[in-house]
Amino acid sequence: MRALIFDLDGTLVDTVYAHVLAWQLTLAEAGMPLDGWRIHRRIGMSGGLFTRALAREVGHPITPEQTRFLQDRHGELYRTLLPLRRPLPGAVALLRRLRESGVPHGIATSGRRPDIDASLEALELAPDMIVVDRQSVAHAKPAPDLFLECQRQMGIPAEECYVVGDAVWDLLAARRAHMIGIGLLTGGYGQDELLVAGAYQVFRDAAELDEALEELGIPPGISN
Amino acid sequence: MRALIFDLDGTLVDTVYAHVLAWQLTLAEAGMPLDGWRIHRRIGMSGGLFTRALAREVGHPITPEQTRFLQDRHGELYRTLLPLRRPLPGAVALLRRLRESGVPHGIATSGRRPDIDASLEALELAPDMIVVDRQSVAHAKPAPDLFLECQRQMGIPAEECYVVGDAVWDLLAARRAHMIGIGLLTGGYGQDELLVAGAYQVFRDAAELDEALEELGIPPGISN
Numbered sequence: 001m002r003a004l005i006f007d008l009d010g011t012l013v014d015t016v017y018a019h020v021l022a023w024q025l026t027l028a029e030a031g032m033p034l035d036g037w038r039i040h041r042r043i044g045m046s047g048g049l050f051t052r053a054l055a056r057e058v059g060h061p062i063t064p065e066q067t068r069f070l071q072d073r074h075g076e077l078y079r080t081l082l083p084l085r086r087p088l089p090g091a092v093a094l095l096r097r098l099r100e101s102g103v104p105h106g107i108a109t110s111g112r113r114p115d116i117d118a119s120l121e122a123l124e125l126a127p128d129m130i131v132v133d134r135q136s137v138a139h140a141k142p143a144p145d146l147f148l149e150c151q152r153q154m155g156i157p158a159e160e161c162y163v164v165g166d167a168v169w170d171l172l173a174a175r176r177a178h179m180i181g182i183g184l185l186t187g188g189y190g191q192d193e194l195l196v197a198g199a200y201q202v203f204r205d206a207a208e209l210d211e212a213l214e215e216l217g218i219p220p221g222i223s224n
Numbered sequence: 225m226r227a228l229i230f231d232l233d234g235t236l237v238d239t240v241y242a243h244v245l246a247w248q249l250t251l252a253e254a255g256m257p258l259d260g261w262r263i264h265r266r267i268g269m270s271g272g273l274f275t276r277a278l279a280r281e282v283g284h285p286i287t288p289e290q291t292r293f294l295q296d297r298h299g300e301l302y303r304t305l306l307p308l309r310r311p312l313p314g315a316v317a318l319l320r321r322l323r324e325s326g327v328p329h330g331i332a333t334s335g336r337r338p339d340i341d342a343s344l345e346a347l348e349l350a351p352d353m354i355v356v357d358r359q360s361v362a363h364a365k366p367a368p369d370l371f372l373e374c375q376r377q378m379g380i381p382a383e384e385c386y387v388v389g390d391a392v393w394d395l396l397a398a399r400r401a402h403m404i405g406i407g408l409l410t411g412g413y414g415q416d417e418l419l420v421a422g423a424y425q426v427f428r429d430a431a432e433l434d435e436a437l438e439e440l441g442i443p444p445g446i447s448n
Contacts, residue, residue: 017248017260020241021305033310035429036241037412081245081305086257188261190414205259 001217003156004098005147005179007165008109009044010187012091012206013119016166017188018082019043019074026074030066032058040188044110044167046140047071075115085122088186090207092124097210099126103219106130108150110140110169130154141169144177151177162216164209168197182209182216225441227380228322229371229403231389232333233268234411236315236430237343240390241412242306243267243298250298254290256282264412268334268391270364271295299339309346312410314431316348321434323350327443330354332374334364334393354378365393368401375401386440388433392421406433406440 010016023039034057042050047067055062062070098105107125109116112134120131130153137145151158163174166187174181175198183194183202194202201216203209213219234240247263258281266274271291279286286294322329331349333340336358344355354377361369375382387398390411398405399422407418407426418426425440427433437443 014248014257014260017241017244017264021245024238024241028308028310033238035312035410036238037410040241040412084252086252088259186259186261188264188412190417192416193414 001162001180002160002219003104003106003151003154003162004218005150005154005161005163006095006105006107007044007163007167007170008107008116008119009111010166011164011170011184012088012095012107012123014086014088014186015078015082015119016040016043016186018078022074022078022081025077026070027054029073030070034058041168043187044141044165044169046110046143047134048140049142075112078115079118083118085119087122088184089205090210091205094206094210095123095125095129101219104154104156106132106150106154108132108146108163110134110146141167142172142176144173147173147177147179151179162218164206168193171197171199174198184209225386225404226384226443227328227330227375227378227386228442229374229378229385229387230319230329230331231268231387231391231394232331232340232343233335234390235388235394235408236312236319236331236347238310238312238410239302239306239343240264240267240410242302246298246302246305249301250294251278253297254294258282265392267411268365268389268393270334270367271358272364273366299336302339303342307342309343311346312408313429314434315429318430318434319347319349319353325443328378328380330356330374330378332356332370332387334358334370365391366396366400368397371397371401371403375403386442388430392417395421395423398422408433 006012020036020040024036027034051062051067130150132146132150134140137149139145147163151161158178161179162182163170163179164182166184171181180200181198183199184205186205191202230236244260244264248260251258275286275291354374356370356374358364361373363369371387375385382402385403386406387394387403388406390408395405404424405422407423408429410429415426
């Protein structure tokens with residue numbers, strides 16, 4: 001295993017709960033309220049899939065115009081609710097260590113600009129950091145496209161990439177990309193939910209993952 | 225089994241995610257940020273225990289004055305973030321059905337007024353509904369006091385009461401009160417977390433619980 005691909009929201013930055021509340025308020029305003037826990041379990045999936053799931057819940061189709069309106073309103077509320085983005089414990093140090101050790105790594109997120117701008121800034125990324133966002137691919141998670149595009153940019157075979165994420169969508173997309181998924185608890189899923197979805201291991205947060213890198217064979221050659 | 229005691233936040237009303245974000249913002253303002261998922265897993269426990277856990281995380285003691293200040297600021301942000309409280313699916317109908325069937329029931333919450341006022345209103349409770357809140361007892365969950373006080377007011381032995389809640393704190397307090405805990409997914413815990421904490425059964429929400437009342441022996445005599 002030679003490389004690490006990271007999800008962003010809930011994995012590197014502490015943004016999941018603001019995303020959930022922003023969707024709760026957006027959907028309530030639009031007259032189609034949805035339970036917070038159902039929204040929570042769909043954070044990180046593609047907006048298109050989210051809208052289709054929503055349409056099923058509310059019992060009528062949602063037009064592309066409505067989808068765009070809802071996404072824009074969500075983004076607006078999200079940026080208002082959480083103007084300051086906080087990196088999760090260990091995230092900044094882990095990314096720095098990977099950079100300094102020459103371990104290939106990147107970020108692949110279903111999020112879109114400008115929603116993700118403040119989060120990327122908070123992570124103090126190197127200027128040449130590989131960031132694949134929603135606009136870079138045709139299909140977001142749980143399709144494998146985001147991870148495959150990140151892997152292509154890193155120039156590492158999929159089979160040698162770990163995917164690190166907080167949601168079952170990361171783990172499903174990782175399996176579809178022939179990568180090995182690692183779960184973090186920082187997105188608010190229970191450990192069992194991540195293991196059942198195929199996580200090879202689950203860590204508390206990036207700090208705990210950082211301590212276990214050698215056991216994962218990163219960088220290659222150290223543990224094997 | 226003759227009676228049902230309900231938790232409020234996350235069980236009957238859709239408030240957990242607003243509580244989490246309100247705490248995230250409060251603690252960040254106060255210079256002691258805490259991960260959203262850690263806050264989430266502590267929603268519903270007593271404020272005193274929450275503060276002690278917080279003090280351990282931030283590495284210094286928190287004075288009673290600071291605790292009061294943080295609680296007030298949290299309440300203020302919470303009421304601003306979520307002025308409209310939405311009953312969770314099936315909650316209003318279930319409470320109405322219990323009332324009409326003469327099944328003893330009550331609400332027991334670690335929440336306090338005025339934070340809970342809008343939630344109680346949204347549930348369209350009968351004027352004589354039993355509501356035990358934080359101010360009614362010396363210790364909140366996971367101490368059994370709230371459930372025992374509710375049971376005392378209903379006049380039903382503890383052994384004949386179910387506790388319905390969304391958090392492990394409800395389930396732990398139920399065990400300590402010699403009651404049987406039932407978990408709901410509406411607070412955002414995973415099913416396994418609730419089962420491991422001792423839930424006899426886990427339902428999606430109050431609507432699904434409503435459909436299963438007879439299997440639980442409520443009202444008594446129907447299923448036995």
